[in-house]
Amino acid sequence: MQHLDDLIREAHRRIDTSTTLVALNDVRVHYLGRKGVLTEQLKSLGALPAAERAGAGQYINDAKRLVNEALDRRKQVLEQTELDAKLTAQALDITLPGRGHEPGGLHPVTRLLARVQALFERMGFRMETGPEIEDEFHNFDALNFKLDHPARAAMDTFYLRDWPLLLRTHTSPVQIRAMLAYGAPIRVIAPGRTFRHDSDVTHTPMFHQVEGLLVDEGVSMAHLRGTLSLFLQHFFERDDLQLRFRPSYFPFVEPGAEVDIRCIFCDGGGCRICKQGGWLEVLGCGLVHPNVLRACKINPERYTGWAFGLGVERLGMLRYGISDMRMNFENDIRFLQQFR
Secondary structure (H helix, E strand, O other): OHHHHHHHHHHHHHOOOOOOOHHHHHHHHHHOOOHHHHHHHHHHHHHHHHHHHHHHHHHHHHHHHHHHHHHHHHHHHHHHHHHHHHHHHOOOOOOOOOOOOOHHHHHHHHHHHHHHHHHHHOOOEEOOOOOEEOOHHOHHHHHOOOOOOOOHOOOOOOOOOOOOOEOOOOOOOHHHHHHHHOOEHHHHHEEEEEOOOOOOEEEEEEEEEEEEEEEEEOOOOHHHHHHHHHHHHHHOOOOOOOOEEEEEEEHHHHEEEEEEEEOOOOOOOOOOOOOOOOOEEEEEEEOOOHHHHHHHHOOOOOOOEEEEEEEEEEEHHHHHHHOOOHHHOOOOHHHHHHHH
């Protein structure tokens, strides 16, 4: 018993002088571990006379309880000491000014879409939207695409497993749906996301288009040229902006044309942006093909119309001087912060 009292006093001394939780745990293992000093005392009970075993066992258990309680008390003290030291080291100076929150901004594509939409709404156009998952009738057939047209190939178009569904390759299907729903006369624009197998400096697999449609009696290319001239002059804020129309082929218009503007960077003198040609291609357009009007149950003998389509990111490259269209979708905060 005297030996146990000495062990308890020694344990209390070592506990009180432990200055870290690691050192305190070493004391716990030394006395109460599987091979600890007090644990070994219990194993030696078999050597005592039977009459003394119960009393000795109780005394040893009491000793273990006293040491364990002392360990717990010291642990609480050391944990509080460590916490106080951490709080002191990481103290906040509440007199410092706050970090504040920088204001966000619209994505450049969102800004461009809003600008284009606002300009055409001022000219009397109504906005129409449609599904991004389309069928072949609205995306190709009604737009006079022949069955062997390259645009129908899987290398250009994202087809879904539930063929003939696909991700729309342009927003022209919205025009088809609008003409089928409202007939003529009609004046709409169709902004939205479109999808094609293409990725480089001036193309991305997902991009945005705005297409316009006007169908009425007596509509001509002169009306189209006047509308696009007014739009582009306001979009680029250049009253003296010059346009030129180049003949081009699109299945859904006849005649068709590509529209170029005088280079806004060199004013037509020739630069890297316009490849020394002095002109920049901005959109495609033309008079609505009679086959398209017939597919939408509109009489081409009475009504004529025109349509155009522009790439929003392409306009953004010109308006904001963006060198790579893919930057719009890389979520680089340094790029996006410029449009706050």
